[in-house]
Amino acid sequence: xxxxxxxxxxxxxxxxxxxxxxxxxxxxxxxxxxxxxxxxxxxxxxxxxxxxxxxxxxxxxxxxxxxxxxxxxxxxxxxxxxxxxxxxxxxxxxxxxxxxxxxxxxxxxxxxxxxxxxxxxxxxxxxxxxxxxxxxxxxxxxxxxxxxxxxxxxxxxxxxxxxxxxxxxxxxxxxxxxxxxxxxxxxxxxxxxxxxxxxxxxxxxxxxxxxxxxxxxxxxxxxxxxxxxxxxxxxxxxxxxxxxxxxxxxxxxxxxxxxxxxxxxxxxxxxxxxxxxxxxxxxxxxxxxxxxxxxxxxxxxxxxxxxxxxxxxxxxxxxxxxxxxxxxxxxxxxxxxxxxxxxxxxxxxxxxxxxxxxxxxxxxxxxxxxxxxxxxxxxxxxxxxxxxxxxxxxxxxxxxxxxxxxxxxxxxxxxxxxxxxxxxxxxxxxxxxxxxxxxxxxxxxxxxxxxxxxxxxxxxxxxxxxxxxxxxxxxxxxxxxxxxxxxxxxxxxxxxxxxxxxxxxxxxxxxxxxxxxxxxxxxxxxxxxxxxxxxxxxxxxxxxxxxxxxxxxxxxxxxxxxxxxxxxxxxxxxxxxxxxxxxxxxxxxxxxxxxxxxxxxxxxxxxxxxxxxxxxxxxxxxxxxxxxxxxxxxxxxxxxxxxxxxxxxxxxxxxxxxxxxxxxxxxxxxxxxxxxxxxxxxxxxxxxxxxxxxxxxxxxxxxx
Amino acid sequence: xxxxxxxxxxxxxxxxxxxxxxxxxxxxxxxxxxxxxxxxxxxxxxxxxxxxxxxxxxxxxxxxxxxxxxxxxxxxxxxxxxxxxxxxxxxxxxxxxxxxxxxxxxxxxxxxxxxxxxxxxxxxxxxxxxxxxxxxxxxxxxxxxxxxxxxxxxxxxxxxxxxxxxxxxxxxxxxxxxxxxxxxx
Numbered sequence: 001x002x003x004x005x006x007x008x009x010x011x012x013x014x015x016x017x018x019x020x021x022x023x024x025x026x027x028x029x030x031x032x033x034x035x036x037x038x039x040x041x042x043x044x045x046x047x048x049x050x051x052x053x054x055x056x057x058x059x060x061x062x063x064x065x066x067x068x069x070x071x072x073x074x075x076x077x078x079x080x081x082x083x084x085x086x087x088x089x090x091x092x093x094x095x096x097x098x099x100x101x102x103x104x105x106x107x108x109x110x111x112x113x114x115x116x117x118x119x120x121x122x123x124x125x126x127x128x129x130x131x132x133x134x135x136x137x138x139x140x141x142x143x144x145x146x147x148x149x150x151x152x153x154x155x156x157x158x159x160x161x162x163x164x165x166x167x168x169x170x171x172x173x174x175x176x177x178x179x180x181x182x183x184x185x186x187x188x189x190x191x192x193x194x195x196x197x198x199x200x201x202x203x204x205x206x207x208x209x210x211x212x213x214x215x216x217x218x219x220x221x222x223x224x225x226x227x228x229x230x231x232x233x234x235x236x237x238x239x240x241x242x243x244x245x246x247x248x249x250x251x252x253x254x255x256x257x258x259x260x261x262x263x264x265x266x267x268x269x270x271x272x273x274x275x276x277x278x279x280x281x282x283x284x285x286x287x288x289x290x291x292x293x294x295x296x297x298x299x300x301x302x303x304x305x306x307x308x309x310x311x312x313x314x315x316x317x318x319x320x321x322x323x324x325x326x327x328x329x330x331x332x333x334x335x336x337x338x339x340x341x342x343x344x345x346x347x348x349x350x351x352x353x354x355x356x357x358x359x360x361x362x363x364x365x366x367x368x369x370x371x372x373x374x375x376x377x378x379x380x381x382x383x384x385x386x387x388x389x390x391x392x393x394x395x396x397x398x399x400x401x402x403x404x405x406x407x408x409x410x411x412x413x414x415x416x417x418x419x420x421x422x423x424x425x426x427x428x429x430x431x432x433x434x435x436x437x438x439x440x441x442x443x444x445x446x447x448x449x450x451x452x453x454x455x456x457x458x459x460x461x462x463x464x465x466x467x468x469x470x471x472x473x474x475x476x477x478x479x480x481x482x483x484x485x486x487x488x489x490x491x492x493x494x495x496x497x498x499x500x501x502x503x504x505x506x507x508x509x510x511x512x513x514x515x516x517x518x519x520x521x522x523x524x525x526x527x528x529x530x531x532x533x534x535x536x537x538x539x540x541x542x543x544x545x546x547x548x549x550x551x552x553x554x555x556x557x558x559x560x561x562x563x564x565x566x567x568x569x570x571x572x573x574x575x576x577x578x579x580x581x582x583x584x585x586x587x588x589x590x591x592x593x594x595x596x597x598x599x600x601x602x603x604x605x606x607x608x609x610x611x612x613x614x615x616x617x618x619x620x621x622x623x624x625x626x627x628x629x630x631x632x633x634x635x636x637x638x639x640x641x642x643x644x645x646x647x648x649x650x651x652x653x654x655x656x657x658x659x660x661x662x663x664x665x666x667x668x669x670x671x672x673x674x675x676x677x678x679x680x681x682x683x684x685x686x687x688x689x690x691x692x693x694x695x696x697x698x699x700x701x702x703x704x
Numbered sequence: 705x706x707x708x709x710x711x712x713x714x715x716x717x718x719x720x721x722x723x724x725x726x727x728x729x730x731x732x733x734x735x736x737x738x739x740x741x742x743x744x745x746x747x748x749x750x751x752x753x754x755x756x757x758x759x760x761x762x763x764x765x766x767x768x769x770x771x772x773x774x775x776x777x778x779x780x781x782x783x784x785x786x787x788x789x790x791x792x793x794x795x796x797x798x799x800x801x802x803x804x805x806x807x808x809x810x811x812x813x814x815x816x817x818x819x820x821x822x823x824x825x826x827x828x829x830x831x832x833x834x835x836x837x838x839x840x841x842x843x844x845x846x847x848x849x850x851x852x853x854x855x856x857x858x859x860x861x862x863x864x865x866x867x868x869x870x871x872x873x874x875x876x877x878x879x880x881x882x883x884x885x886x887x888x889x
Contacts, residue, residue: 222784227775231785257846336853338840445855445888589714614715617878635858637888641714644884 204240212236263422267315287329288318294331294629300599301610303620303631305334312421317345320416320425325350332415332476333618333632335468340419340448344472344632347414393656401538403432409533409541410436410473417468419448426450428469433539434461439470443637443644458647471636473535479619480532480630481582481611483521486513487531489579507531507578515625521609522596525582528611528621534575543573588615589641615639708747709755716879720750756879764854765803766830766862768871769793773823780826788867794850795841800862801827808832837889855889858882 195207213236217225225232291314298304305313313331321329324347332344404411416425442456446468454460454467462470488510521527533541576584585593593615599622600607613619618634668676712724724747729740773783793799808828812820830839840853847866854860859877864870882888 227781228784231773231783235785255846256843257848260846336840338837338855340842443884443888591715639878644887646887 202241204237209236209240212240260420260422264312264315267312267319267422286318286321287326288314288321289330291317291331293627294631297608297622297624297627297629298620298631300608301597301620301622302599303610303633305633309421313343316343316418316421316425320345320347323425324416327351331631332472333634335446335471335632335636336634337446337448342417342419342446342448342468343421345416345425346476347416348412349414401433401540401544403430404540404542410477410535410539412532413476415469415472417450426465428465428472431466431469431473432461435466435470436473436535436539437537439467439474441647446636457649468636474638475616475619475632475636477530477532477535477541479613479616479621479632480530481528481621482531482628483513483516483623484527484529484581485510485516486626486628487529487579513626516623518598518607518609518624519604521611521623522598525585525592525594525596528582528594528623529579530576530582531579533578536573536575538573541575545572582611585615588639705751705755706759708745709752711745712747712752713880716753717749720748720753722749723747724749724752753879759881760857760860760875760879762804763802764857764860765873766800766852767803767827768864769799769801769829770824771871772827774826775823786869788869788871789850789864791847791866794843794847794864794866797830797833797839797841800830800852801825802830803827835886835889838885855885856882 192207195210196205198205213233216236217232222228222232291310292307295304295307295310299307304310317329317331320326326347327350328348330346332346335342335344411430415428417428418425438458438460441458442454442460444454444456444467446464450463450465450468452464454462454464460467486509487507489507516527535541536543538544582594587593591614593613595612595614597610597612598604598607599610608622608624611621611623615638616632616634617639618636619630619632621630622628711726726745726747728743728745730743731738731740768786768789770789771783771786772780774780789799804827806827809826833839838855840855842851842853843849844851850864850866852862854862857875857877860873860875862871862873864872
């Protein structure tokens with residue numbers, strides 16, 4: 001609470017002068033004639049004590065005296081509300097009629113006080129209270145409302161004009177002219193005292209709250225404040241109890257923001273030690289691309305991420321380059337997901353830096369295949385033992401198309417993903433043709449977590465990481481384009497009549513590329529070419545005959561070999577060769593698959609040619625002069641004018657063929673059995689007769 | 705108008721005066737004969753555009769809870785004391801409302817209605833949208849920005865900075881509804 005400011009010295013001195021005419025009430029003890037113990041003097045000592053406790057003894061006088069208002073009326077404003085409140089609360093505590101004070105208490109207090117204060121001071125203040133007691137009651141009677149003397153007595157005492165009330169004081173007012181307070185002022189002061197009552201629950205008084213509310217309204221000046229009065233009221237109260245600055249405690253709700261910021265702070269720090277050497281290395285040869293420049297050009301086209309995010313992506317790529325042995329690197333794009341999004345980086349490792357993961361995966365596969373071979377041999381042995389062989393299913397899974405080697409075809413680049421810059425990069429596995437074929441049949445949103453299973457029909461062989469990789473492969477193959485002439489085939493060209501007719505699959509940058517004027521790039525699609533290989537329906541870029549026998553298949557029995565021969569006629573799949581221009585692309589329902597645009601038609605000399613794919617919404621490419629770049633920002637799905645039709649479930653498989661050897665014969669009926677029995681008996685009887693006849697004949701023969 | 709434009713599929717051309725043609729079989733009475741005649745209906749792209757914009761607005765335009773309030777007299781007003789959503793509320797779909805006349809409110813049970821504040825909850829919330837999961841909520845940079853994306857009309861993005869008054873939505877896309885949504889979730 002605020003410290004009551006010291007009182008003017010003049011006043012206290014004049015107080016001393018006024019002792020003479022004071023009424024002296026009964027006093028228990030007095031070592032000096034002027035000490036009096038008023039009945040209602042109890043108000044003062046505690047106040048003195050309180051104020052003494054809060055200050056040193058230096059400002060003795062100031063501490064000793066309670067704060068009297070400087071002005072005759074409505075003193076509180078001069079000292080601030082808190083001081084007033086303090087006194088008011090003090091006054092209210094003693095809001096019982098003066099007659100209830102026991103003189104004994106005050107005798108004790110006065111003794112204590114006398115030891116500390118000059119007696120003269122104490123006296124005068126106490127006597128002032130005395131006077132009020134008589135005068136105030138008279139004044140109260142002037143009002144028809146009939147305030148209770150108890151409530152307003154102490155309060156009014158604080159007012160110097162009242163202290164110096166004429167009745168009984170007998171001395172002239174000294175602080176200016178303090179005439180008798182008018183009834184209206186008294187009423188105002190009463191009302192204010194009432195308003196200043198603090199609420200039971202808290203420290204806030206209605207008066208303060210209304211002051212805050214009105215100040216707020218006057219500052220903000222909203223339209224029609226009456227309509228929003230309730231909300232303003234609620235908000236003002238809320239603000240009183242919830243100050244916005246809370247410097248003592250961490251805000252628990254902001255925790256994730258701090259976590260993210262910490263992670264991204266690591267991006268901003270330089271790696272290793274500092275020094276000029278580090279700087280030079282980074283300046284000369286770093287595979288990190290110039291993301292900001294790309295972002296600038298794409299911004300011209302109206303595509304891309306905010307510059308904030310682009311810069312953080314740049315830092316994250318730099319971190320990736322430091323962690324992995326990377327030869328070249330490119331920001332591929334952003335794929336949006338349900339819970340989180342993916343930032344994808346296309347990367348090429350340095351020569352010879354093959355990933356250990358690949359080898360592990362291959363070993364696992366080989367181990368599995370060996371197990372299968374053993375299983376078949378055992379099965380054959382068992383079959384020989386069992387006479388009634390269980391019919392073997394004749395369905396064989398279609399042969400698995402082998403996946404492409406690293407650095408070729410769809411696996412030419414490695415892809416790393418992360419959810420947000422600052423989070424660790426995860427490598428995506430290589431894509432298999434089966435996954436691409438499957439991915440073409442389903443359409444699923446990405447959730448943002450790489451290990452989510454992809455639940456679909458036909459069942460996708462893999463989890464979300466594989467599905468993501470497959471979509472990335474399809475998007476890259478379909479939408480990575482460059483201006484005609486930027487890439488050219490190497491000089492060592494193989495024969496075009498190679499197996500599969502795939503032709504060339506490698507290219508290099510053309511050092512003599514001169515750049516195509518922007519207007520020409522926009523006009524004709526023949527000026528752009530694909531530089532990623534097209535993915536065949538098989539799922540690979542180079543065709544492989546799946547029917548070719550491998551070593552394992554030779555171990556199978558002869559029957560299966562015959563079955564193989566029947567299915568060897570598989571057509572070779574051919575796709576458009578590398579570096580075909582976009583004008584050769586198939587249309588989507590009479591729509592060109594690409595849309596071109598100048599970034600700014602008003603200033604073609606400074607604008608950039610932008611190409612947008614209609615087949616894969618979200619794929620963009622820009623080119624200007626000798627620079628070009630591709631980017632993808634989207635959900636990762638192909639556009640199809642028709643609605644998605646999920647594949648139908650496979651037809652019901654046939655059971656094993658049923659021949660007579662496994663057909664169940666129906667049991668003979670009773671009549672048939674009886675008939676058979678009768679027939680047998682007849683045959684038996686007939687046979688016996690014949691035997692008897694034969695015996696007779698033999699006997700006859702013998703007799704002869 | 706919505707019925708007409710529902711007949712047209714595919715991308716927008718970019719030319720407002722482009723006319724889509726749609727052939728329909730209509731029964732035509734000519735005297736005593738009734739036969740089907742092929743009628744070519746022409747729909748202008750600008751009508752299609754107007755209709756699509758309206759559909760998108762009605763379907764997926766959203767606003768955070770508390771940004772608008774309804775006075776007891778019935779008028780809806782901007783809430784000048786809206787200080788943004790709290791961090792505990794931003795991940796919930798129930799803190800966002802469709803910015804249109806309420807369709808579903810009267811179908812709620814009395815128990816649900818008892819929890820509503822009639823001055824704030826007078827629009828449909830996103831919680832009961834069909835199909836479930838057709839909104840994607842993401843946070844950027846920890847908790848500093850919440851982004852909602854619609855999966856039914858891909859391209860509609862809503863952003864809001866919690867604890868501040870900033871919010872807004874924008875549509876950038878091809879103008880086609882994603883009818884494959886149930887298969888994709």
